[in-house]
Amino acid sequence: MSMAGIFKPYLMKIEHIIDETPDVKTMRLAFADEQEGRNFAFRTGQFGEYSVFGEGECTFCIASPPTRRGYIECTFRKMGRVTSSLAGLEPGETIGFRGPYGNIFPIHEWEKKNLLFIAGGIALPPMRSVIWNVLDLRDRYKDITIVYGARTVADLVYKRELTEWAGRADVKVITTVDPGGETEDWKGEIGFVPTVLDKAAPAIASRDTVAVVCGPPVMIKFTFPVLTKLGFKPEAIFTTLENRMKCGVGKCGRCNVGKYFVCKDGPVFTLAQLKDMPQEY
Numbered sequence: 001m002s003m004a005g006i007f008k009p010y011l012m013k014i015e016h017i018i019d020e021t022p023d024v025k026t027m028r029l030a031f032a033d034e035q036e037g038r039n040f041a042f043r044t045g046q047f048g049e050y051s052v053f054g055e056g057e058c059t060f061c062i063a064s065p066p067t068r069r070g071y072i073e074c075t076f077r078k079m080g081r082v083t084s085s086l087a088g089l090e091p092g093e094t095i096g097f098r099g100p101y102g103n104i105f106p107i108h109e110w111e112k113k114n115l116l117f118i119a120g121g122i123a124l125p126p127m128r129s130v131i132w133n134v135l136d137l138r139d140r141y142k143d144i145t146i147v148y149g150a151r152t153v154a155d156l157v158y159k160r161e162l163t164e165w166a167g168r169a170d171v172k173v174i175t176t177v178d179p180g181g182e183t184e185d186w187k188g189e190i191g192f193v194p195t196v197l198d199k200a201a202p203a204i205a206s207r208d209t210v211a212v213v214c215g216p217p218v219m220i221k222f223t224f225p226v227l228t229k230l231g232f233k234p235e236a237i238f239t240t241l242e243n244r245m246k247c248g249v250g251k252c253g254r255c256n257v258g259k260y261f262v263c264k265d266g267p268v269f270t271l272a273q274l275k276d277m278p279q280e281y
């Protein structure tokens with residue numbers, strides 16, 4: 001957290017920008033003050049408030065892993081006012097970042113287990129951070145499986161990394177697009193994520209396995225029953241919530257669901273915790 005206070009942003013220089021899809025970009029942000037960059041530490045699963053000066057703030061997870069130091073990355077979709085302004089910026093320009101906020105994926109508790117990552121659409125950014133984190137510590141984990149789906153081939157984000165992960169002998173990657181979203185040369189699966197997961201299930205271990213599910217609410221809703229059918233316990237299924245936030249630090253009451261503040265108690269929750277919430281998330 002910024003030494004000067006929890007609401008004071010770090011100044012971040014946009015180092016480079018990758019166009020993931022026509023409306024999704026990944027930005028690498030370097031700390032304008034190198035000393036602050038060296039001191040900055042976060043853990044996978046955490047998020048921050050990114051500010052475009054004169055426009056406002058928006059909430060994104062930190063999409064890079066804590067194992068890669070000196071910069072952070074965010075991936076965002078152009079949605080409204082702030083994200084549109086952010087999308088208009090160029091390398092070399094400066095934005096604000098305050099954080100890290102929120103809880104973490106408890107990857108140390110997952111050591112010696114199999115990991116199953118299931119993501120849909122733009123929700124791959126929080127997953128990308130945790131996937132790179134465990135791949136950078138690969139020998140601590142057993143089988144790693146990634147199931148990722150998007151509406152169409154054009155909507156798949158992190159295409160270069162999906163190719164890299166798929167090329168590794170120590171990772172199993174299943175990509176899928178919705179029926180009708182395939183191109184002529186598409187070599188992945190065709191079908192919705194929960195269906196593809198169900199089909200792949202015989203090859204996926206459910207004992208000693210932790211599942212992480214990030215995606216649109218409808219995907220999450222249909223994926224949980226498949227995991228439950230496969231024998232996953234609610235405590236072994238993790239997801240992240242993206243409720244609208246303002247302060248990010250448990251002070252404004254904007255983000256609460258039942259007894260939980262998503263910004264402070266989350267954004268990472270287990271299915272066991274979600275079952276304990278009113279169904280408004």
Ligand SMILES: Cc1cc2nc3c(=O)[nH]c(=O)nc-3n(C[C@H](O)[C@H](O)[C@H](O)COP(=O)(O)OP(=O)(O)OC[C@H]3O[C@@H](n4cnc5c(N)ncnc54)[C@H](O)[C@@H]3O)c2cc1C
Pocket residue numbers: 047057058059060061062063075076077078079080081082083084122125126241242243244245267
């Ligand atoms: C913990 C957390 C992590 C997030 N991580 C990412 C990320 O990595 N990448 C990313 O692209 N987005 C992420 N989001 C969502 C992101 O915060 C919003 O899309 C963004 O703030 C919109 O800002 P805006 O000013 O451009 O849009 P606004 O002008 O504020 O809104 C534009 C439209 O988007 C809707 N909207 C805005 N925020 C949300 C939200 N949180 N949930 C649902 N609808 C919303 C509005 O209702 C409106 O219809 C995350 C949100 C949270 C809470």
Ligand code: FES
Pocket residue numbers: 244245246247248249250251252253254255256261262263264
């Ligand atoms: S965003 Fe203010 S309390 Fe959570």
